[in-house]
Amino acid sequence: MERINEDGYESMSGSGNLDGGLEDEQETLVLEKPAKKLKYHRHTQEQINELETCFKEWPHPDEKQRLDLSRKLNLEPRQVKFWFQNRRTQMKNQLERHENVMLRQENDKLRVENVAIKDAVRNPICNHCGGVAMLGNITIEENQLRVENAQLRDELSRICGLAEKFLGRPVTPLASPIALPRPSSNLELEVAGNGFGGLSSGGTSLPMGPLTRPGMMGVEKPFNSSVFVELAVTAMDELLRLAQADSPIWMTSLDGGKETLNPVEYMRTFSPCIGLKPSGFVTEASRETGIVMINSLALVETLMDGSRWAQMFPCVIAKASTTDVLSSGIGRTRHGALQLMHAEFQVLSPLVPVRQVKFLRFCKQHGEGLWAVVDVSIDTALDGASINSFVNCRRLPSGCVVQDLSNGYTRVTWIEHSEYDESAVHYLYRSLLSSGLGFGALRWLATLQRQCESIAILLSSTVPCEDHSVLTQAGRRSLLQLTNRMRDNFCAGVCASTVRMWNRLHVASLGEDVKVMTRKSMNIPGEPPGVILSAATSVWMPIMHQQLFSFLRDERQRSKWDILSNGGPMQEMIHIPKGQTSSNCVSLLRLNVS
Structure with missing residues (x-):
């Protein structure tokens, strides 16, 4: 039974609910016998493409988003709402079917192994002569097959439990009987790698096989990624x-x-x-x-x-x-x-x-x-060992x-x-x-x-720049990109992270609390080629940090501590706010040489 909205429209889009059912109780619609002839509405391909694009960004749109989308696509808000409901239900059903298929395959493997065990018990073969063996001659082989089969069942139960925690919903193996083809006499049991290709959910695979990780001296060590999932x-x-x-x-x-x-x-x-x-x-x-x-x-x-x-x-x-x-x-x-x-x-x-x-x-x-x-x-x-040095x-x-x-x-x-x-x-x-x-x-x-x-x-386009000259939107964007590069270079020069290849210089007259480093500048935007010198230190001052910050950001006080100002006053030419407080901003200063 297809879903009919309250206005008498039936969703006929290509992304509609193909499996029936609704997502939750809040979105349940009661289908009543219509008093008039139903109207059928088929979405256009452009409408479907736009709805699919929006679904990728926000699968649960609020009322404002649905209203904006309905105006844009010339649809009613209820039609947009029902389309999203159908799309979510379709995705949910597809995901559940995919999970069931994966679990069914694992269950089929166990059933194949079970049939092989029964076949080996009914028709015992002697390993030495190839003839019919007595039951007493296959006790060890039969016992080994039973042990391996039990290990496989335990592994399947463990992965189902892990998948339940990982996905947040119950996952159980199927137990219904399935007619399987009779297996060949060659039985290959993989106890260590149990044939699981991965724990898959909605087209996304979680590999459960062995991986490798870098070890000491460049040696690769095998490691099972299921430990990652458990962690x-x-x-x-x-x-x-x-x-x-x-x-x-x-x-x-x-x-x-x-x-x-x-x-x-x-x-x-x-x-x-x-x-x-x-x-x-x-x-x-x-x-x-x-x-x-x-x-x-x-x-x-x-x-x-x-x-x-x-x-x-x-x-x-x-x-x-x-x-x-x-x-x-x-x-x-x-x-x-x-x-x-x-x-x-x-x-x-x-x-x-x-x-x-x-x-x-x-x-x-x-x-x-x-x-x-x-x-x-x-x-x-x-590896469970102590942390690396x-x-x-x-x-x-x-x-x-x-x-x-x-x-x-x-x-x-x-x-x-x-x-x-x-x-x-x-x-x-x-x-x-x-x-x-x-x-x-x-x-x-x-x-x-x-x-x-x-x-x-x-x-926001409603926030103007508080500047004394005309600054276009492109100029504002370029100025902000420049300040981002300034900030990143400053942080890299202070902390010496691996973002830049720094060489530490040891100066005998300086203590350990002063770090002097150099690096080569090659093809870095905003930097001329050459050698960059960075010297940084930290000191303790008996003053509140708010007071010190206000002193440093005040252009009228800059000549008292900035030697590059040469004692002249600074003038703020451009002021771009970046927050609700006046201290969070970008300023363009000019030295008043007169």
């Missing part, structure tokens, strides 16, 4: 429990209300998923919750893309890349996406070493507009829980939990890192809020 599921469970838990596992500080983790309660509640803490490492863990000017789908896409993730946190992430994708998601979404990543985190000081972390990133949708993204290091998860930090289950709000904003709960080598950190910054202000959840969430606010303001 990701365990980390996701811990992240959700930490996001929902309150006292006593989270302690609120008296100054500012920051939430830090109680290590005693944490060890009592959770078991280490990547091994015990290495000797000499210290723990830092914090949690923050705030409202961000972005929707959940856009934020999830940004987090799962290495380059966009680094651009969203420019002063926190020095470098980020995706080394391998185990699963790209289910049904053209990021639900179930699992990938291996490498990143370098930084504090803008030469006295704090850059943190290099290799980790798994797992994304899962837990409800309508509710997502969670979790990270967990794999440095010790691969070149790794100065490892990331325990950390990430964020994202929930859409009705006004287009998103509530984000951010959790940061890591262990690092404190001996490499200068004593000036040890208290900063232990308090969570260096790499803690407060810094990540504040950076995310500031960047989303800046993007929203820069994309």
